[in-house]
Amino acid sequence: MIALYPLAALGRAVLALLAAIGRFAIFTGQTVSHLVRPPFYPREFGQAMMQIGYFSLPVVGLTALFTGGALALQIYAGGARFSAEAVVPQIVAIGMVRELGPVLVGLMIAARVTSSIAAEIATMKVTEQIDALVTLSTHPMKYLTLPRVLAATLVMPLLVGVGDIIGIYGGFLVGTERLGFNAATYLKNTADFLELRDIVSSLAKGAVFGFIAALMGCYYGMNSTRGAMGVGRATKGSVVAAAVLILAANFILTEAFFAL
Amino acid sequence: MIRLTDIHKAFGSNHVLRGVNLHVPRGTSMVIIGGSGTGKSIALKCILGLVTHDSGTIEVDGQDVRKGDRDAFLARFGMLFQGGALFDSLPVWQNVAFRLMRGSLKRPRAEAREIAIEKLRRVGLKPDVADKLPAELSGGMQKRVGLARAIAAEPEIIFFDEPTTGLDPIMAGVINELIREIVTEMGATAMTITHDMTSVRAIADNVAMLHDGVIKWTGPVAQMDNSGDPYLDQFIHGRATGPIEAVR
Numbered sequence: 001m002i003a004l005y006p007l008a009a010l011g012r013a014v015l016a017l018l019a020a021i022g023r024f025a026i027f028t029g030q031t032v033s034h035l036v037r038p039p040f041y042p043r044e045f046g047q048a049m050m051q052i053g054y055f056s057l058p059v060v061g062l063t064a065l066f067t068g069g070a071l072a073l074q075i076y077a078g079g080a081r082f083s084a085e086a087v088v089p090q091i092v093a094i095g096m097v098r099e100l101g102p103v104l105v106g107l108m109i110a111a112r113v114t115s116s117i118a119a120e121i122a123t124m125k126v127t128e129q130i131d132a133l134v135t136l137s138t139h140p141m142k143y144l145t146l147p148r149v150l151a152a153t154l155v156m157p158l159l160v161g162v163g164d165i166i167g168i169y170g171g172f173l174v175g176t177e178r179l180g181f182n183a184a185t186y187l188k189n190t191a192d193f194l195e196l197r198d199i200v201s202s203l204a205k206g207a208v209f210g211f212i213a214a215l216m217g218c219y220y221g222m223n224s225t226r227g228a229m230g231v232g233r234a235t236k237g238s239v240v241a242a243a244v245l246i247l248a249a250n251f252i253l254t255e256a257f258f259a260l
Numbered sequence: 261m262i263r264l265t266d267i268h269k270a271f272g273s274n275h276v277l278r279g280v281n282l283h284v285p286r287g288t289s290m291v292i293i294g295g296s297g298t299g300k301s302i303a304l305k306c307i308l309g310l311v312t313h314d315s316g317t318i319e320v321d322g323q324d325v326r327k328g329d330r331d332a333f334l335a336r337f338g339m340l341f342q343g344g345a346l347f348d349s350l351p352v353w354q355n356v357a358f359r360l361m362r363g364s365l366k367r368p369r370a371e372a373r374e375i376a377i378e379k380l381r382r383v384g385l386k387p388d389v390a391d392k393l394p395a396e397l398s399g400g401m402q403k404r405v406g407l408a409r410a411i412a413a414e415p416e417i418i419f420f421d422e423p424t425t426g427l428d429p430i431m432a433g434v435i436n437e438l439i440r441e442i443v444t445e446m447g448a449t450a451m452t453i454t455h456d457m458t459s460v461r462a463i464a465d466n467v468a469m470l471h472d473g474v475i476k477w478t479g480p481v482a483q484m485d486n487s488g489d490p491y492l493d494q495f496i497h498g499r500a501t502g503p504i505e506a507v508r
């Protein structure tokens with residue numbers, strides 16, 4: 001009997017995991033289904049676009065700028081001095097656009113947007129505001145979840161695009177100011193080396209990460225338990241889940257785009 | 261019009277409702293009393309479908325609340341939540357007019373605002389609170405905004421969860437009168453939860469006392485004082501000793 005305890009524990013964990021995946025899949029399905037079922041709430045959508053997109057620009061810009069700069073220094077220091085003037089811009093461009101841009105912007109959005117969505121919705125849940133919405137004939141998924149998830153999915157490619165450009169610019173600044181590269185050559189090397197596929201994959205990753213980030217915030221917020229502790233737990237859970245899922249999705253998308 | 265038959269509801273091992281039976285005729289005012297934590301709020305939430313009961317049936321006009329068109333069902337109800345449950349991202353008037361600004365009852369913004377201000381006046385709030393955010397108001401004021409929101413669309417059935425808790429005695433009197441008025445003038449059916457015996461006498465046609473997960477006593481408010489029920493007597497007179505254990 002005792003020998004079976006670890007197995008039983010494993011079984012319970014697997015069952016709990018499967019149940020969580022099921023609940024999450026249902027939540028995702030419901031969210032997406034509201035896309036085609038009126039009423040819609042354009043005002044809430046507009047506010048979500050501002051909150052998630054516009055107000056995230058500073059943090060996205062700073063993250064990308066420093067990362068692009070550091071990347072350029074690192075490649076130069078890492079033994080590429082021989083043909084540094086060609087290699088640095090190329091690797092900065094590839095690195096930023098393919099991986100670092102989408103991933104870092106995704107993680108910043110998980111920190112900034114997922115947490116705030118989860119805390120807001122969880123607070124609404126524990127103060128009965130979600131119940132109040134229902135009694136006022138307003139579907140919480142339509143009013144709260146869909147606008148945020150849709151806005152994040154649509155606006156994240158733009159944020160990632162901005163992040164890519166600023167990241168390359170960070171590398172450019174370091175290259176031209178610190179390492180003494182020629183500005184025109186740097187830009188030419190960047191432009192020649194990037195392919196359309198790099199850019200498409202970057203923006204597509206952005207859309208997927210935005211979807212994940214907002215959905216996690218809503219899911220954990222809506223499923224919050226009671227009290228301030230519930231809100232704290234929902235917020236923490238949402239950010240961890242969003243970050244892990246973004247990194248996992250990044251791996252899968254990289255595999256899909258570049259392994260062929 | 262509202263009929264609960266053998267309603268059970270448990271949260272894990274906490275069996276809150278253990279067979280609640282209750283009937284609220286159309287156009288009457290039912291007041292539910294009972295100690296805190298006995299499941300009064302949960303009972304109202306079960307009727308609205310905000311909480312799903314484990315067993316038993318709830319009918320409104322003979323129709324099972326779990327079946328049928330949910331939107332049409334909810335459109336008949338107004339609810340004041342125990343904590344107010346105001347939307348803290350919206351100014352007070354948009355809270356009150358929430359239902360009038362979207363969905364089937366949608367009307368022009370200016371008109372919705374006017375109605376909101378009129379409803380605020382009815383709960384004793386001046387027009388200058390209309391543009392404040394809920395967080396800028398005191399608890400008692402928030403409660404009254406919640407009340408204004410519950411009655412804004414003039415629903416047929418209204419639930420008030422502790423409408424006078426946290427109000428001064430004069431304002432409590434105003435709110436009691438308002439609830440009575442809504443029932444007698446608008447012909448609404450009301451269910452009110454309260455601990456305040458003055459409110460009970462002012463609002464109720466019928467009273468039901470919830471204890472240990474069941475309705476211990478129910479009857480017309482006039483019979484409340486000589487019911488002969490020890491639980492009810494203890495509650496009405498606020499005695500520390502009696503069949504209801506006051507754990508200290």
Ligand SMILES: Nc1ncnc2c1ncn2[C@@H]1O[C@H](COP(=O)(O)OP(=O)(O)O)[C@@H](O)[C@H]1O
Nearest residue numbers: 226271274276295296297298299300301302303
């Ligand atoms: N969402 C919930 N999860 C777990 N327990 C709950 C929940 N809501 C209420 N309860 C429990 O149900 C009981 C009755 O709650 P409630 O109906 O709010 O009491 P009251 O009669 O004071 O309104 C309480 O013991 C409370 O802890």
Ligand SMILES: [Mg+2]
Nearest residue numbers: 300301342421
């Ligand atoms: Mg209560």
